[in-house]
Amino acid sequence: MRLLIECTYVYDHPGDNSGIQRVVRNIVNNLHAVKTDVPCIPVILKNDKVYGVSNLGPSKSSISNLQSWLSHQHGRLSRLRHRVWQYKSRRERRWPYQNSPLLRFFLSVFCRSFSLALALPQKVLAQISLRYVDKARASEMEYRPGDVLVLLDSSWHADFFPLAERLKAEGVDIVSVIYDLIPLTHPQFCDDGLVRVFEHWFDWIARTADGFIAISKTISDQVRQEAQWRLGRDVAAERWFDYFHLGSELDLINEKAVVRHEVRSMFKGRSVYLMVSTVEPRKNHVYLLNAFDKLWAEGVDVSLCIVGKIGWKCEKLIERIRQHKELNRHLFMFNDLSDRELEYCYRNARSLVFPSYVEGFGLPLVEAMQRGLPVMASDIPVFREIGDDAMAYFGLSEPESLCRLVRRFESTGQFPSAAPFTDWSWLSWKDSANQLIERVVQHTRQSRSEAGPVVASHAAVGRP
Known part of the structure; x- marks a missing residue:
């Protein structure tokens, strides 16, 4: 058994530092200290292939820097499209739009047209930047029956679902890390597009994953209930559910940096x-x-x-x-x-x-x-x-x-x-990584001992 720890989004966006990116980076950076006899390999899923990651941080090569720049421009276009709709929301509440359905209609047409005009270059940038793999940071690897793919990163926007399904069909277990179910339980707080994407993703992962590990017991209980509702109690009982807790260090602190x-x-x-x-x-x-x-x-x-x-x-x-x-x-x-x-x-x-x-x-x-x-x-x-x-x-x-x-x-x-x-005391990121890996390994071994040996059509699958 090997654990393949998926970190595709963070690999493509090494400069992002919000909640999930912080979790992924810290778990991956502490895998070397995990006490286990099971190899833990950071991987990305791109171009219908599996790549082992040697460096999750930004690359120093000029080509990779260009890829990061293109990825950054893709993100800027995404934020600009979001600001277009923020502008519309702001303007339609003010004079003269608030009292004129006709003006609001023209404002909506303008914003929609502008957003669609930005969508084309955004898709082109995505195809160029997100398909590139820097060989200094990642290299193609084989996957094997008996491996466990742990979807640690934010995968609901990913395009690797067919690859993940192929891995599962060829003997690889899939475990999903769940951060929350807010787009399902509280959609009023989310962007409409995210709600649709997350709904589609959770329906897929509920049917595909062998196990779910959430970042709190509260969320783990919610995931179990949601899976039971979607799949039925008998089918949901074939999956395992657990949780681990996150660490707390700020890993990007530069002690020499100046506080404004x-x-x-x-x-x-x-x-x-x-x-x-x-x-x-x-x-x-x-x-x-x-x-x-x-x-x-x-x-x-x-x-x-x-x-x-x-x-x-x-x-x-x-x-x-x-x-x-x-x-x-x-x-x-x-x-x-x-x-x-x-x-x-x-x-x-x-x-x-x-x-x-x-x-x-x-x-x-x-x-x-x-x-x-x-x-x-x-x-x-x-x-x-x-x-x-x-x-x-x-x-x-x-x-x-x-x-x-x-x-x-x-x-x-x-x-x-x-x-x-x-x-009060809490875990370090090293403790958090240990807790995650230990529970995934424990549940996987228990599930396999109950189900019998892994059966697949190939001894090793991947790059010939």
Whole structure:
């Protein structure tokens, strides 16, 4: 048995550093330290072939740099198309469009035409950039019956489904890592295109995978229920379900990097509450701003800093922040912090505040607490799983619930959690990688012992 750890998206986009990319990179970079007798090989699936990855980071070759540049342009076009629809959403609520169906129709036609005009070069760039494989970073390899393909990366946008099905038909087990089911359970928080793509992907992976390993017990239970609903209880019982927890180190910290003056100065003489996440509806920044507006109206001397890139369906919120009278006085927003600057914020803030409606895990919570920063979070099951009694929880029905925690912390100096947060501890990325590999191996061996030996038509399949 060998574990083939799929990391295609991160290989193609080595500069991306959001939640899933951070997980994939850290798991892959810690595979060498995993305590197992089973070889663990990072792989990518491209051009209907399997490639073993020797370097997940960016390449220094000129051709690879060109590929990265083309991939970056592909991403820019994607973001530009997204901004076109943000512009439409913004404009149609204002004069003269809001009172004129005809003007809104012409605005919609213009935006749709512009978006379609961008779609063609975006597809061409995808074909050119995403099919290229840098031989200095990856080389074609054979796969064998008995191997296990672990889909660690975000595969719902991938085009390797036929290859994965061929591997399965030839004796390779498939295990899917599930980060969350939010596009299925809470589609109102997602882009319509993502909901359709994710629905199609989960239907495929539910039928194809031999096992599922989620990033929390909360999500694992949801995956089991969703599989039972789609496949029936008897068919779902043929799959295995488990979970592992994520690590917490910030792996891209450059200790020599400079923390900007505006970041440092924000903390001088201020009690700063920190929110770290992409700005999008399910993260519930509106609730957070409402709570701090209430505190500021009462004269409570606290500050709020929002850290994270701007996402989707948040035009009104961003406009509200940029026009806020407390901006750069008690309200701050940074959309481009480096890991070094984020680390500085974790070390100097008063508390992390995280009012999310729904999460698969909540990586900023463990990043914060590992650095001695206490956390106030919405009272949802996955946060209870992570924080137990070491976090302070607030309800989402009214901002006053969070306001009470902040007032108490500011007036007493005692963090309002049920248990001391200093007693809390968490996994490293090395521990997380060990946990993932150990559970995949254990379930695979158990499943195979119950089912009998692997049968396939070829002793080794792949490059001749």
